Amino acid sequence: MLARLAREGSSAAFGMLVRRYHVRVFAFLLALxxxxxxxxxxxxxxxLRAWDKFHRYDPAQPLxxxxxxxxxxxxxxxxxxxxxLPPELPEVAAAEPTHAALRLWELARCELAAxxxxxxxxxxxxxxxxxxxxxxxxKREGAVKVMLHRARKALSERCRGPANFSQPPPLPEPQGxxx
Amino acid sequence: MKPExxxxxxxxxxxxxxxxxPSPGLEARILRELDRRQQRKPARIWPWLVxxxxxxxxxxxxxxxxxxxxETEVADLPVKxxxxxxxxxxxxxxxxxxxxxxxGRDARRAGRFLIDCLPFAGAAxx
Numbered sequence: 001m002l003a004r005l006a007r008e009g010s011s012a013a014f015g016m017l018v019r020r021y022h023v024r025v026f027a028f029l030l031a032l033x034x035x036x037x038x039x040x041x042x043x044x045x046x047x048l049r050a051w052d053k054f055h056r057y058d059p060a061q062p063l064x065x066x067x068x069x070x071x072x073x074x075x076x077x078x079x080x081x082x083x084x085l086p087p088e089l090p091e092v093a094a095a096e097p098t099h100a101a102l103r104l105w106e107l108a109r110c111e112l113a114a115x116x117x118x119x120x121x122x123x124x125x126x127x128x129x130x131x132x133x134x135x136x137x138x139k140r141e142g143a144v145k146v147m148l149h150r151a152r153k154a155l156s157e158r159c160r161g162p163a164n165f166s167q168p169p170p171l172p173e174p175q176g177x178x179x
Numbered sequence: 180m181k182p183e184x185x186x187x188x189x190x191x192x193x194x195x196x197x198x199x200x201p202s203p204g205l206e207a208r209i210l211r212e213l214d215r216r217q218q219r220k221p222a223r224i225w226p227w228l229v230x231x232x233x234x235x236x237x238x239x240x241x242x243x244x245x246x247x248x249x250e251t252e253v254a255d256l257p258v259k260x261x262x263x264x265x266x267x268x269x270x271x272x273x274x275x276x277x278x279x280x281x282x283g284r285d286a287r288r289a290g291r292f293l294i295d296c297l298p299f300a301g302a303a304x305x
Contacts, residue, residue: 015210044212047213101195102197104191105192105196
């Protein structure tokens, strides 16, 4: 309903959509870029782009995958005009996750490539079906399946067997902001 | 249904998921930028409505202020052709001298012809 109103040009309805979805779009972009500041800037650009291109959105389809697709395109465009960040950016020290699952997510974030981690995020965090994950990432469904399989295998090997899942190995040095 | 390989990893990933939070001001920042963009749009339209008529009016005023040219002022004045000093080329010793004089005349004629071909400002009104 909100999406339909926003598509007809209601900025109030679009504001509600921003309020509802900006955290999830930000989280996806954080998975994709692994940089907090970049993810925030790209979230803003994604919503501005969505407002400009809302006439292209099909209201019969769910909105979130469409926003994720826009977000991914924005991140690719940003990568093309990438300027290297200054090396001495102050990093926020994040608390080390205590729960085994959170430690595993953190391990995945540090170990996996950004695209693989974002596929993992969309499938296991956002619980999107493989078909939609593939559409968002611009890949074939089979390729996403293989990517997820390799990611699980890599994580499994890193954890050295199912017995150690309760206590995964110590995390490598963080490379960016922790979510 | 066939369980996915390394299903224990998948199960563990599903038990609890990270919940990254953006900066508190992000939502306000997006909405502010959106407002700014919407306000900027009508501002782009008014120059197109104002400037073309203003330019047309300016051209009209300038053309009306320009003094009328008299008919004989420029175009119809006879072009003075300077008399060349009579030279007796027949007795000239240097054969290239004749050639250079002839070429000089041709060049002057061609130059005059090209200048005559140039349109002048009041041509359209006449």
